[in-house]
Amino acid sequence: MTTTMNGKIRTESLSFSYGERLLLEDISVEFADQAITAITGPSGTGKSTLLTVFNRLWEEIGGGPLHGQVLLRLEGRWQDIHAPEMPVSTLRRRVGMVFQTPNPLPMSLAANLAFPLKLAGIDDKEEIAARSREALRRVHLLAEVEDRLVSDARLLSGGQQQRLCLARALMLRPEVLLLDEPTSSLDPKACAGIEELLLELKESCAIVLVSHYQDQISRIADQVYLLGERTLLRQR
Amino acid sequence: MRKALAGLTIAFSSAATLLLFAAVLLFVGVIVFRGWPGLAPGLIFGDTRPLDALLLRRQVFDGLFPAMAGTLALVALTMTLAVPAGLATGIYLAEYARGRGKALLSLLFDILAGLPSIVVGLAGLALTIVLHRLFPGRIGPCLLISALALAFLVLPYLVRSVQLALESVPRTLRLTAPALGADKLTTIRAVLLPACLPEIAGGIILAVGRAIEDTAVIMLTGAVASAGVPRSLLAQYEALPFYIYYISGQYADPEELQRGFAAALLLLAMCVVMLVAAQWLARRGSLRRQP
Numbered sequence A: 001m002t003t004t005m006n007g008k009i010r011t012e013s014l015s016f017s018y019g020e021r022l023l024l025e026d027i028s029v030e031f032a033d034q035a036i037t038a039i040t041g042p043s044g045t046g047k048s049t050l051l052t053v054f055n056r057l058w059e060e061i062g063g064g065p066l067h068g069q070v071l072l073r074l075e076g077r078w079q080d081i082h083a084p085e086m087p088v089s090t091l092r093r094r095v096g097m098v099f100q101t102p103n104p105l106p107m108s109l110a111a112n113l114a115f116p117l118k119l120a121g122i123d124d125k126e127e128i129a130a131r132s133r134e135a136l137r138r139v140h141l142l143a144e145v146e147d148r149l150v151s152d153a154r155l156l157s158g159g160q161q162q163r164l165c166l167a168r169a170l171m172l173r174p175e176v177l178l179l180d181e182p183t184s185s186l187d188p189k190a191c192a193g194i195e196e197l198l199l200e201l202k203e204s205c206a207i208v209l210v211s212h213y214q215d216q217i218s219r220i221a222d223q224v225y226l227l228g229e230r231t232l233l234r235q236r
Numbered sequence B: 001m002r003k004a005l006a007g008l009t010i011a012f013s014s015a016a017t018l019l020l021f022a023a024v025l026l027f028v029g030v031i032v033f034r035g036w037p038g039l040a041p042g043l044i045f046g047d048t049r050p051l052d053a054l055l056l057r058r059q060v061f062d063g064l065f066p067a068m069a070g071t072l073a074l075v076a077l078t079m080t081l082a083v084p085a086g087l088a089t090g091i092y093l094a095e096y097a098r099g100r101g102k103a104l105l106s107l108l109f110d111i112l113a114g115l116p117s118i119v120v121g122l123a124g125l126a127l128t129i130v131l132h133r134l135f136p137g138r139i140g141p142c143l144l145i146s147a148l149a150l151a152f153l154v155l156p157y158l159v160r161s162v163q164l165a166l167e168s169v170p171r172t173l174r175l176t177a178p179a180l181g182a183d184k185l186t187t188i189r190a191v192l193l194p195a196c197l198p199e200i201a202g203g204i205i206l207a208v209g210r211a212i213e214d215t216a217v218i219m220l221t222g223a224v225a226s227a228g229v230p231r232s233l234l235a236q237y238e239a240l241p242f243y244i245y246y247i248s249g250q251y252a253d254p255e256e257l258q259r260g261f262a263a264a265l266l267l268l269a270m271c272v273v274m275l276v277a278a279q280w281l282a283r284r285g286s287l288r289r290q291p
Helices: A047-054 A088-094 A109-119 A125-138 A142-148 A158-170 A188-201 A214-220 B002-038 B050-054 B065-096 B099-113 B117-134 B143-167 B171-179 B184-195 B197-213 B216-221 B240-250 B254-287
Strands: A007-018 A021-032 A036-040 A066-074 A077-080 A095-098 A176-180 A206-210 A223-228 A231-234
Touching: A007 A047, A007 A206, A021 A047, A021 A066, A021 A206, A021 A223, A021 A231, A036 A047, A036 A214, A047 A066, A047 A176, A047 A206, A066 A088, A088 A095, A088 A109, A095 A158, A109 A125, A109 A158, A125 A142, A125 A158, A125 A188, A142 A158, A158 A188, A188 A206, A188 A214, B002 B254, B065 B099, B065 B143, B065 B184, B065 B197, B065 B240, B065 B254, B099 B143, B117 B143, B117 B216, B143 B184, B143 B197, B143 B216, B171 B184, B184 B197, B197 B254, B216 B240, B240 B254
Parallel strands: A036 A206, A036 A223, A095 A176, A176 A206
Antiparallel strands: A007 A021, A007 A066, A066 A077, A223 A231
């Protein structure tokens, strides 16, 4: 397949199985940088699995084998995400992920935000505080939680929790953001807030969004793919 | 027909709950009714001044203080031995063990959970005899061996509660930390264990309850009727459950039996205090984690 100048993620002849069940077959595709790429399709076709291929999270769940290549463009160069010079922890810091269900860690809001930075070896308190404020501001949560950063993150409302998870994913300034139906458990108002936010965020990273909602996809997606029959078909 | 069956189920469930509640109420009521008159000022410290007894300046010969101190020391030592081992084994079974090995180990701990405490007590006694032969005059029935045997007794409760709690963590929460770049150990330490704290605390509470009330194990491994406050791990000791057992079989007059009921009331109170404290700690730990 031909590659474009603004591509960010690429797969070459990607096939993936869960044991005997072949989920993805011979997929060669390229997702653009600074754009929202939506993946849609019937339930159970492997949309979430495809996302976990991009940050190798499937390795934590079990499954495989994976055949073919997954490449990420870093510093202007395509790099194989399975190459030995790309440790999985480094990959996951550059490719952030937000899940369908809000999943704050069992700790305070501040600790949730500091967690990825501490994992990356960033311990400077001032830097952590500055980045936390910046991430909360970007997800429009700062004003709501500024006075209770030390309280348990699980006490926030569902919409606030999901925005916190998004802020946590942004703490390491990822180059790719994988979103697995991030608005499915939210009310329409919170959902609209997240959509607005994604349109802002795409200026700084590539967003791959799994969504069932066609109206949402038509509102915010730049590229749309349908996953069905084990392969990806470009729709827009 | 289905409606009648549903009604019957509700009626049976309600009746069973009421019956159980009444039985607990009756049990506690009898203990309080019979034990309350025995809660005299001298019950715990006898003729000794409380401060002198607490600072171990003078021995208490006619009060329950040595038995209370022995029980507390025994439970503390038992949990010190059992909690780390139970946590580690539970984590291993939930997070690392796979396939047949896991099934076999799980079965083993289920069998251990059903082991009668007298059998564990006999194993403790056998260990005491072996150690006594190896170190004649230095090791006999003592606090340490009782705690070891009790730790063995409560270990399955701890292991299974930790394992089940970890296995019930939702998959998305389990994947959150790895998605941020955390390794397995960090995920267990920073996410999974804190998320399971209430369930793990529940397992510890069960284990404390089991350890504090056991008599069969301690009567074979170190508890005696009169030994004073234990001064070392290798000393014999007194314990409230053993005192209650001893008095109920050997009492000479109604007054002595009343002291036995008062001791049972104290044991019940100690259990309640420990359970409330453990629950408070768990709630505090799970809801107020600071950055």
